[in-house]
Amino acid sequence: xxxxxxxxxxxxxxxxxxxxxxxxxxxxxxxxxxxxxxxxxxxxxxxxxxxxxxxxxxxxxxxxxxxxxxxxxxxxxxxxxxxxxxxxxxxxxxxxxxxxxxxxxxxxxxxxxxxxxxxxxxxxxxxxxxxxxxxxxxxxxxxxxxxxxxxxxxxxxxxxxxxxxxxxxxxxxxxxxxxxxxxxxxxxxxxxxxxxxxxxxxxxxxxxxxxxxxxxxxxxxxxxxxxxxxxxxxxxxxxxxxxxxxxxxxxxxxxxxxxxxxxxxxxxxxxxxxxxxxxxxxxxxxxxxxxxxxxxxxxxxxxxxxxxxxxxxxxxxxxxxxxxxxxxxxxxxxxxxxxxxxxxxxxxxxxxxxxxxxxxxxxxxxxxxxxxxxxxxxxxxxxxxxxxxxxxxxxxxxxxxxxxxxxxxxxxxxxxxxxxxxxxxxxxxxxxxxxxxxxxxxxxxxxxxxxxxxxxxxxxxxxxxxxxxxxxxxxxxxxxxxxxxxxxxxxxxxxxxxxxxxxxxxxxxxxxxxxxxxxxxxxxxxxxxxxxxxxxxxxxxx
Numbered sequence: 001x002x003x004x005x006x007x008x009x010x011x012x013x014x015x016x017x018x019x020x021x022x023x024x025x026x027x028x029x030x031x032x033x034x035x036x037x038x039x040x041x042x043x044x045x046x047x048x049x050x051x052x053x054x055x056x057x058x059x060x061x062x063x064x065x066x067x068x069x070x071x072x073x074x075x076x077x078x079x080x081x082x083x084x085x086x087x088x089x090x091x092x093x094x095x096x097x098x099x100x101x102x103x104x105x106x107x108x109x110x111x112x113x114x115x116x117x118x119x120x121x122x123x124x125x126x127x128x129x130x131x132x133x134x135x136x137x138x139x140x141x142x143x144x145x146x147x148x149x150x151x152x153x154x155x156x157x158x159x160x161x162x163x164x165x166x167x168x169x170x171x172x173x174x175x176x177x178x179x180x181x182x183x184x185x186x187x188x189x190x191x192x193x194x195x196x197x198x199x200x201x202x203x204x205x206x207x208x209x210x211x212x213x214x215x216x217x218x219x220x221x222x223x224x225x226x227x228x229x230x231x232x233x234x235x236x237x238x239x240x241x242x243x244x245x246x247x248x249x250x251x252x253x254x255x256x257x258x259x260x261x262x263x264x265x266x267x268x269x270x271x272x273x274x275x276x277x278x279x280x281x282x283x284x285x286x287x288x289x290x291x292x293x294x295x296x297x298x299x300x301x302x303x304x305x306x307x308x309x310x311x312x313x314x315x316x317x318x319x320x321x322x323x324x325x326x327x328x329x330x331x332x333x334x335x336x337x338x339x340x341x342x343x344x345x346x347x348x349x350x351x352x353x354x355x356x357x358x359x360x361x362x363x364x365x366x367x368x369x370x371x372x373x374x375x376x377x378x379x380x381x382x383x384x385x386x387x388x389x390x391x392x393x394x395x396x397x398x399x400x401x402x403x404x405x406x407x408x409x410x411x412x413x414x415x416x417x418x419x420x421x422x423x424x425x426x427x428x429x430x431x432x433x434x435x436x437x438x439x440x441x442x443x444x445x446x447x448x449x450x451x452x453x454x455x456x457x458x459x460x461x462x463x464x465x466x467x468x469x470x471x472x473x474x475x476x477x478x479x480x481x482x483x484x485x486x487x488x489x490x491x492x493x494x495x496x497x498x499x500x501x502x503x504x505x506x507x508x509x510x511x512x513x514x515x516x517x518x519x520x521x522x523x524x525x526x527x528x529x530x531x532x533x534x535x536x537x538x539x540x541x542x
Contacts, residue, residue: 057164
């Protein structure tokens with residue numbers, strides 16, 4: 001072959017080799033493009049890729065060509081490491097924490113099951129097909145890259161020596177950076193993916209070991225004579241994903257300003273008052289049950305291991321405190337579609353899950369049931385009948401849950417909400433045609449929060465003589481693609497009551513009059529229960 005023909009061939013081989021090196025390195029060093037599911041490569045190097053390159057260089061020098069089976073195995077390994085890297089950077093970006101397979105794995109399975117139930121067959125097929133195509137594409141890219149690299153190492157001794165030496169030098173630089181802070185961080189290495197695997201194995205081993213570090217602190221006193229309530233009902237509303245970002249991000253704060261003004265007017269016009277504060281949630285972007293248990297038990301629960309362990313112990317809770325004072329304790333849980341073993345731990349008198357609520361209107365997204373319907377059902381079944389015991393109601397909402405749309409329309413006629421045709425055709429059609437924009441969920445989030453604030457305003461006006469205290473708080477911040485990078489774990493809490501002494505008692509714990517909480521957070525979410533019980537008791541009475 002003459003020189004004129006060899007040159008284009010060498011150019012193609014050289015270009016292919018450079019591309020293969022870049023792809024294999026970038027496969028385990030990419031970062032998340034916040035606030036999306038996309039990724040980008042910031043120019044970091046991977047010590048794991050350096051080890052792979054050094055191994056292939058030595059193998060080709062001593063053993064010759066790498067067999068096809070080994071290249072296939074290495075290609076699968078590259079894909080596995082790429083998936084682990086994607087999970088690592090994406091969970092950190094969206095949820096503000098590291099991935100925890102022991103905790104996140106079962107929840108991913110639950111979310112997958114929910115998607116299968118609510119999505120159409122075409123949507124399920126599209127997701128499954130897309131996933132298989134993506135995995136096959138990742139494997140083929142890895143296999144091609146490794147093939148190009150192995151062929152280049154086999155054919156050129158100088159190239160093999162140069163790449164092998166460069167790989168050994170990179171490994172040495174990485175080790176030096178790990179063991180000495182004085183070594184310059186040049187070149188810049190990415191966090192090894194292997195470290196993620198080791199961390200997951202350690203968490204799983206710790207969870208299965210039953211070590212003493214899984215112990216829980218003693219429960220705080222959860223007692224009150226409830227004298228300040230004077231027989232009023234208490235509605236504990238966990239507003240899904242209601243985070244401090246609704247105040248911290250200027251665009252969210254401005255957009256929700258009118259809804260908060262309407263709520264403040266409804267509170268004032270019905271002879272009630274409100275105080276607000278920030279508390280720090282034990283979770284971020286998900287894991288609502290951790291927030292629920294932390295508040296109801298008074299024990300901070302930050303992971304599933306402690307969550308499960310606490311459930312095995314006889315502990316006092318807000319539910320047991322209210323029941324011991326003669327209250328009827330009910331849970332209104334529109335997102336509950338399966339058995340709920342936690343119900344036995346809490347000891348509710350009645351649990352209204354999705355089936356028990358018997359919603360027959362149009363369905364809204366994954367969660368089906370509008371929060372207005374759930375509140376109307378609670379009112380009709382538990383608060384309106386007379387005579388009855390006072391009610392303590394636990395209500396985790398769903399309409400502000402990811403993906404936030406479609407947001408139901410608000411129905412001013414609360415009697416119609418409970419019918420099979422709760423909405424007019426026009427508002428209903430406009431609502432159902434709005435679907436999530438996954439790359440920009442801020443607008444949908446604000447719309448869903450506004451919907452619930454307006455729902456509460458409407459309910460207060462519909463029940464001006466209702467004898468109840470309403471505690472509204474977020475369970476956690478929305479995912480970081482909504483709340484922002486580096487967002488705090490704080491959530492707002494508002495207490496609405498017609499008894500001034502209750503509101504005044506809460507101000508001693510850092511609450512401020514009105515719907516505008518101020519920093520710093522008054523404390524942890526687990527502390528809110530004891531504060532509330534104290535405010536409801538004799539000590540709060542003048």
